[in-house]
Amino acid sequence: MKKIAVILGTRPEAIKYGLVINGLKEDGRFDVIVISTGQHKEMLDDTLAVFGIKPDYNLAVMQPGQTLAQVTARITDGLAKLLPEIAPDALTVHGDTGTTLAAALSGFHHQIPVIHIEAGLRSGNNNSPFPEEGNRKLVAQIASLHLAPTPGNSANLIREGIQEKNIVITGNTVVDSLLWAVNSQYPSTNKIVDDLKDDPRKIILASVHRREAWAKIPDIARTIREISLRDDVRVVIPMHKNPVVRNALKVELSGLQNVDLIEPLNYLDFCHVMKRADIILSDSSGAEEEGPTLGKPTLILRSLTERPEATYSGSAILVGSSGDLIISHVNQILDNLRSFRSSNVKTDHYGDGLATSRVIGAIANYFGLGPAVQPFFSGCEMSQGNDLAANTV
Incomplete structure (x- = not known):
């Protein structure tokens, strides 16, 4: 042994x-x-x-x-x-x-x-x-x-x-854990998981936290605020524990009708929110793999990535921190969601x-x-x- x-x-x-x-x-x-x-x-x-x-x-x-x-x-x-x-x-x-x-x-x-x-x-x-x-x-x-x-x-x-x-x-192994989590039967510990099931709006799961993105978080937050002006959208943002990240998000997004700034979800709840989401908007390395695996259009808030496989098939798109580019891609997906759902955005590259x-x-x-x-x-x-x-x- x-x-x-x-x-x-x-x-x-x-x-x-x-x-x-x-x-x-x-x-x-x-x-x-x-x-x-x-x-x-x-x-x-x-x-x-x-x-x-x-x-x-x-x-x-x-x-x-x-x-x-x-x-x-x-x-x-x-x-x-x-x-x-x-x-x-x-x-x-x-x-x-x-x-x-x-x-x-x-x-x-x-x-x-x-x-x-x-x-x-x-x-x-x-x-x-x-x-x-x-x-x-x-x-x-x-x-x-x-x-x-x-x-x-x-x-x-x-x-x-x-x-x-x-x-x-x-x-x-993140794919193993993801598949295990989304197929698990368990009582949710956060009311937002159940709330999202019956919400007719299009759900965007968003997050930003990377150290190199700290200076850009206010701009990204303002972009999310503009996206949230759509009546058919709900943006869910589990906030990172780092106060630099949290404060920047709260300044720009607190109190908005279509934005939920929430505490970090436990892993099982987070996976089920990903499963419900229509778009994932994130600089998280995990999301880069999890979103395409679930067949979710994934917009990566970075200018380059160490996980480029899904970008070759179009399952993930590098959008950086440019507000205009982010908004353009989000609107294109939301306005053609049925086509994206029927297209081959699901990938097993990871x-x-x-x-x-x-x-x-x-x-x-x-x-x-x-x-x-x-x-x-x-x-x-x-x-x-x-x-x-x-x-x-």
Whole structure:
């Protein structure tokens, strides 16, 4: 039996890790230790609870107003004390957060093999998203096993000199979690979920939170305000906990008849709101994958993306922060909603719901405990030319 330390710290990691953690725990080949850094506090614990997971250890690094350097230092310091005690055979990290980088660095310091789930995503610009793009590139130099969601992600790693034998294409576990969530039967904990079911208006689910977008949030909010003037529209905005984001949204959008500024939804409620929505308008990396998977027209509030697959099929459109461009696309979709619903905007480019089993199988194979995994293939090849085209607004 191999001891695996699973390290996570944010809500998105919990969403994408939940089924993997439970699958590893149910597999007799592994002894699983779950370590929370507490980079996100309440939102992380609440999301893990949806999957019935309670961390074995919590570093509780979250402090108000902390810098990226402080987060990294607190995590590496906490793991420096904990990892020798646990002595795992490998540790897994996910994606591109501060926790991801600090945990991978800690594994390197303690000569513990690092397994990187959701590896190989690249926007091509270290400042967008910041610091995530740099984080994931640095982790790629440390990891021993790279679990890439798509063929394009694998190609990115190979171009950077990662040996193909150390890469497995798995699909993205966010798709597994999404399909599990929207098919779950549970009593909603937020009245807005039930309220939206009977609302005849066209529903726009909107969010903005990225660090590089902070200066643009007032402009984006004013654009949403103009869209909300349509009588046939209702805009639902779960506000990020960061006060910079919340204050900017409240100044421009509080008290508007067709806009709901609400607290963050729990994961199951959020998935059901996505399922009800007619358009998703967001700079969230999760929404970029979830919206197209559900067949929802998805407008990405960014000028480039590390998840370009859905932009090739038109399931997602990069609109940046330009008010005129956002309004033009929103109106076009709303005025032709029946056509969009009947068109092929649903995509499986990010996964087929079997990523969790591939991730577990790849980890087992790494230790010689199982056969090689048949890789996921979405049918969406990415060339350098396509990458540049997809990242241009």
